Amino acid sequence: MPCVPVSTGSRPGHGWLIDLRTVRSDRSVGSRGIGRNEPLIGLPAGRAIRLLTPIRARIPLLLWHDRQMLHQLREMPNGVRVFLGYGFVVLAFLGLTLPRVINEAVEAPISPIGLLWMLLLAYLIFTLTLVLQRKQAAFGLAVGLATLTLPLIPILAGFAGLPGALAGVALAAGLFWALRRPGVRGWFSEP
Numbered sequence: 001m002p003c004v005p006v007s008t009g010s011r012p013g014h015g016w017l018i019d020l021r022t023v024r025s026d027r028s029v030g031s032r033g034i035g036r037n038e039p040l041i042g043l044p045a046g047r048a049i050r051l052l053t054p055i056r057a058r059i060p061l062l063l064w065h066d067r068q069m070l071h072q073l074r075e076m077p078n079g080v081r082v083f084l085g086y087g088f089v090v091l092a093f094l095g096l097t098l099p100r101v102i103n104e105a106v107e108a109p110i111s112p113i114g115l116l117w118m119l120l121l122a123y124l125i126f127t128l129t130l131v132l133q134r135k136q137a138a139f140g141l142a143v144g145l146a147t148l149t150l151p152l153i154p155i156l157a158g159f160a161g162l163p164g165a166l167a168g169v170a171l172a173a174g175l176f177w178a179l180r181r182p183g184v185r186g187w188f189s190e191p
Helices: 067-075 078-107 112-132 137-146 149-179 182-187
Strands: 003-007 015-022 040-042 047-054
Touching: 078 112, 078 137, 078 149, 078 182, 112 137, 137 149
Parallel strands: none
Antiparallel strands: 003 015, 015 047, 040 047
């Protein structure tokens, strides 16, 4: 059974394994008949293409990614990982609270909370993108984004009292400590 990998995208390996067999006049392939569920594309000269399984299902994960990128992610300092985790948690929070902003936008096209959320969302996505690209400007933006933990301290203190305030202080201190680690500043090396 000759199988030929066919690429349908710009990256190698994206596509399907294709089974090339000669189609007999009774519409059977080899000794088996073609089922109704199997897609069949007729070709000139009595050849047929039957899509079998995605190539992705047969190739290990390491062949799908650039090895340099995987190596770069493994070298990432833990402080950068902590910041990325914090950034993605803030992004999830913004996404979960976005319906409230949209409901206000129905009543008034411009609202203060809508402006704040859109600015914060743009700043957050831009910062996370620069951090993943290791740009030098990302360090200052990351420290700026980490300052969002400071207003969180009185907010948590108002809702949960002293334990909430202590949790906010611990989060802020941990994030700033992670960003001030020695290897973190060296991570941002791209101009």
